[in-house]
Amino acid sequence: MSRGRGTMIDEVFQLPDARFSDLERTVAQLERTVSSLRREAERDRATQGRLRSLLDASVAVAGDIELDSVLKRIAESATTLVNARYGALGVLHPDGHIERLIQTGTPSVDGGMMHIQPGTHDLLQAVSESHGPIRLDNLREDPRSVGFPPGNSSIRSFLGVPVRVRGEVLGNLYLADRRDGGFTKLDEELVVELAETAGVAIDNARRFEETCRKQRLAAALSEVASTLLSAGAEDVLATVTSKVAMLLPATLVAVVVPGPGENEMRVEAADGVQSEKAVGTVFPALGSLSSQAVVSGTVMSSESGHEIRSAAGSIGFGPVTAVPLVVSGRAIGALCVAREPGGPGLTRGEKDTISEFAVQAGLAVALAWARLDRQRLEVIEDHARIARDLHDNVIQRLFATGLGLQALAAADPTHAAAIDTHTLEIDAAISDIRSAVFTRVSAPPSDATRVRHRVLDVIIQLTPALGSPPRVAFSGCPNMVIPRHLADDVVAVIRESLTNVAKHAQAETTAIDVKLGDSGVSITVDDDGIGVDARVERASGTGNLARRAERYGGTFTLEPREPRGTRASWNVSFGEQGDQ
Template sequence: MCVDDFPSSESATGAQRAESYVSAARRRRFLTESRGLRALLKASQFVTEELDLEDVLRSIVESAITLVDAQYGAIGVMDPDGHLDRFIPVGMPADVVEKIGFPPQGRGVLEVVNERTSPTRLDDLTAHPRAVGFPEHHPTMRTFLGVPITIGGQHFGNLYLTNRSRGVFTEDDEDLVTALAAAASTAISNARLYDQAQRAQRVSAAVGSVTAALLESAQNDVFGVLAAQAAELTDADLTYIVLSRARGTRAHVAAAYGERASAIQGTFLHTTDSVLTRALAGEQGLTQVDSTDEPLLKGKGLNGSTIAVPLVVSGAAVGALGVTRGGQHAPFTPGDLGMVSDFAAQAGRAVALAQARIGRQRLEVTADRERTARDLHDHVIQRLFGTGLGLQALAGSVPSYADVLEEHVSAIDAAIVDIRSAIFTLTARRPSQASRYRILDAVTELGQQLPASPRVTLTGPIDLMITGQLVEDVVAVIREALANVVRHADAETVEVAVVATETDITVTVSDDGIGVPDRPAHSRGVANLSERAAAHGGTFDLEPLSSGGSRARWHAPLSSELNE
């Protein structure tokens, strides 16, 4: 003990001298006892060894328990609003934690700790005026020590310790845990930086995969690729791309991937207030506990956490990217929200590149069609016309063969009419919303996954009769039917026929695959097709063909009310 440890006898009172003796004794004990400085240095070293944030938080609690001989410990992480966001308990068996259920809501004594900027030490926490008791299955706890953790002047969370093995928590214990909390703040900061670097690396790899997939010459399912990569990036059970360019007040699910994807693929979303509709309006969001209020997910059995962020392509907001985890998995965190937002922003640029590629390919196809149309007009039609004139002249000179020759001339005239119709189709300007081209786009997109491109037959005034909501349903029906063929039929050839009359629309998709099983399993996709038909007062049938394979037939009568 040095002289400087005490005030001079001339100025010190008896009480001051006594307090100085106690402080000096505490300092000496802190430096020499195993639970003092050496134990603190060892605990601090253990805490700073980890880089994963979850491991760091758990090691902080474990070190604090060892440091002050506590039975139980926990760390609570606060959200920006000051509410308990995460709670990591240590010391309780896993089955007990599971029986207790949800983590504490941050009320009672925990709320007292959260309100203070200094440690809270209680000999009996159950006797505190704001104590609210324990839930069922919770172990008994008496002595209590709560210490705040601050990072960069901001309140990060609190360290909680209970049931000291030898009596109540002391002032020395408070000093030790406060010092550990200071070391822990550095470890948490490092873990956060590491976590951010890891997330950035994962986003970069995912965007690279998206870009590579979208730039493949055979890949046209742009949003399907995006949804698949988002699922891999976030370990989500379901991902989906919702486009806001649909007519009316509903957004259209353009792509879905994962669990129950077929239940929402091609469906529409009413614009009720939800994290997804807010993302469509440009506001990213996160639900951490329960997604059952999401209109898109209601009744789908996914009651976990959901993230939704805006999807911007070429500077224009086109929709939203949503990812959902089931309740059996850990909920998304604000860090996950930032990762998904970064991914969507970078993937939007990849989508723009892919759309530019597809546009360039369409221009090449258009140029090739125009060349083919010119060749048909300048060469094929002229030759057929000349041949017809020659046959007519021959019929005049050989009357006995006139009838037969006239039949051939009529056949040539019919061929010329068909070729002129083909020329018109090849050279006609393509309206962006023309029904026939939306149908062809859907067939082309799904046809990439078949051994051979489907044969398409469009009969009747397709663009005139299939408009409004009906075209959305027809395109969705073709997508779903072809998707079923890809997944289940193992077919070599597929035919798609759309017939439009003044009274009804019929869509038929036939294949030469394995046919319809005797006891087909329940399919949400088939149910969707039936529901779409019923909404128009129509029918849907899936039947085996006698020659092998199956045929899906979707029929809907036309009415002015439904076709608006």
């Protein structure tokens, strides 16, 4: 009975083969669906993680306002976002070429970095010219990538995305060598979104930088105007160069004017590295940026290295920008800004700054020169008044006194000899006064007066190093007009000579004699130190003095004095070389 009942149950629950197969297929389908949903959930979580990374990168990019920091942060954020080994942000010049390139990344297995120069590769330029991203799985298969990146053959994948704001392309993001394969479509979309945020950040940073630039420019121009229009301002162009050096980073700032000879340029004023060596340097105008800026009236720039040669040696620089300096409607020279060799050239904003500064500084220079001319005219008028008073009063009284003494000598012959001696002294005094009157009235304002002031300034500056104030004498024709470049050399010779005395002589007293004559200039510096034989590095310390003399066909000698000390003599003539 029980046996029959079990058999009946088995028969009831036994399924046909077709229905069992359908059930197995349904279970398998459910398993595949669950696996697919699980994978989609994992992808969603990964995508959410990438989106969070994008959000973090966008916050990081927008968290700074200083342009250089913003640019570097954009490059670093994009590199991290897509797990790339190398990243770069190229900033575009208005004409379309890559002006600046900010790079980030780690060394590859061959030790190379993605070292590339702005505007040197077709692939980078292609991103600028395209209307969308460029994504490559293998750089070697694209003809535009020839030579990119230099010295690093391990890089394969590449992703380039333009950075835009309000339809204008500001730059490009370049990413290379994704760590876990080629760049994906999602990588491209994420970088495109980051590029939009980066465009806004760059635009804001540029606006902030422009505001700061205008503030610095206004402050510098205000200082220039106040300095040049003050009562004690004389070296106008030196004031201009010093303010430019404070306005933007530069190795040397110089004002270059047409030289003493035809087709020559001369460094009139300078501020920065080796500025003392540069001032007074004369070089050919042909091919020079300063000459081109003066002739064309436009800004001239060069990214290559430059070198100028002076009597003290050569001076090397990197990128140079020259801006015409216009005073009273005439380009009197060029304002030049140089940076160190291998350094970056001036940016578009910096060129705008120096151009605006040159325009406004030209007006200030014109006003300063007009003020100096007015002061000189006042001095001339004052000298004329003094000369009239000397002639009409002092000379007449001395002349009357001389006549009285001659009458007294005639009346008392026993004292005639002594009286005649005094009479001759009075005649000599009258002659000296007349010479002074003639000099004051007829001599034009010249650089000779300025030379005396500059010589005295140098002596005052170096007196603490000498131990005791030196004795100074100007002889010959102190009001004689001499060329400005010769006046610069006179000041430089005295500075170098006193520096040598301070460094090597151990002297207690120093005497300086400056003689201006019809034939030339003579400078003598005497000291009572330990003598020429005991001085160290004498050849290098006095070589500049000899070269400066040779420029004019002159001589320089350094010889011992008796009983002790040294005499340095520098003599040049007003020959053809001096005139040139």
